[in-house]
Amino acid sequence: MKIIAALLFLLISPASFCQPMNQIDPKMIQSFAPTGTLRVGINLGNPVLAGLDTATQKPKGVTIDIANEIGKRSGIPVELIPFQTAGSTVDAIKTGNIDMIFVAIDPVRGADVSYTPPYIQIEGAYMVKANSSLKTNEEVDRSGVEIVVGKGSAYDLYLTREIKNAALLRAASSQAVIDDFMAGKGNVAAGVKQQLESDAKRYQGLRMLPGRFMVINQAIGIPKARPDYEKTTTYLSSIITDLKSSGFVAEAMKRHNIQGAKVAE
Structure with a gap:
């Protein structure tokens, strides 16, 4: 009986479902x-x-x-x-x-x-200057707002479809978004939440808008x-x-x- 039980264990164990090379x-x-x-x-x-x-x-x-x-x-x-x-x-x-x-x-x-x-799953978020009048994600898509985003990124593709009134300004890469933003390009930065938070440590006077504008x-x-x-x-x-x-x-x-x-x- 012990031998039979052992054989049954081998047959039904998770390893038995692994496809041999x-x-x-x-x-x-x-x-x-x-x-x-x-x-x-x-x-x-x-x-x-x-x-x-x-x-x-x-x-x-x-x-x-x-x-x-x-x-x-x-x-x-x-x-x-x-x-x-x-x-x-x-x-x-x-x-x-x-x-x-x-x-x-x-x-x-x-x-x-x-x-x-x-x-x-990760989140896409917006960052603004500390003195910006923008307080929520919903306020971003309006005339006069310029969103800096990494060219060809998931956020670029998504915002290209979804944004109706604001303008998109494309940085060379996601890493370049904050540098372009701080150099005076646009008034909103968009990208991976963690990337923006990490980049913001190199500068002062920035804040994230609460929540997210997309799930990736x-x-x-x-x-x-x-x-x-x-x-x-x-x-x-x-x-x-x-x-x-x-x-x-x-x-x-x-x-x-x-x-x-x-x-x-």
Whole structure:
């Protein structure tokens, strides 16, 4: 009876549901990483997702942990390729120079990029000068207001659709938003809440408007131009679902001291 019980345990244990490496569709992996190495675009412009280790100057963060785990489960080496903006990672995946990115889900990007379910939710916020008359997010979209936003960012794409009366002034990157703002460009800065709060420490006389103007769902993206991209998306979606439910994403956020974001549902 003990032997039978042990066999039953093996059959129903979680490990038995893990797909053996040799059962992963080789055609799908070839489509996913055609060079034999998984080339991953890392956006250093969003501190919630990634940054540079001060000691090694190598990328570190939640997206790096997820990328390495995907490579481990897929049996392929991972090459991390840093970019300064999300838009530049999208451009690189369109040209086939990289295989996978971590990016906000957006319908404009969705024309070329296939998304997994989100793994993290973060907030977009507004920052103003301390003496600004603006008190709420709802007051921003009015004539005479100029919003500085990183070109090609999720916030740029969202505000381009939603803003009706205010004007958008595009900085070269999300990191450049506050510098442009403090140099006299515009009267509202828009971006990742954590990025704005971090940048504001370099200056005085700034304040955040309360709340948020959007919620950003961050997901993995792969190029739709690849063969079997739908099968690859399903494969990556199953990994992301597991990494969320197992606590992997939450632990990564804790390890990298990510505040103000949450694991996506």
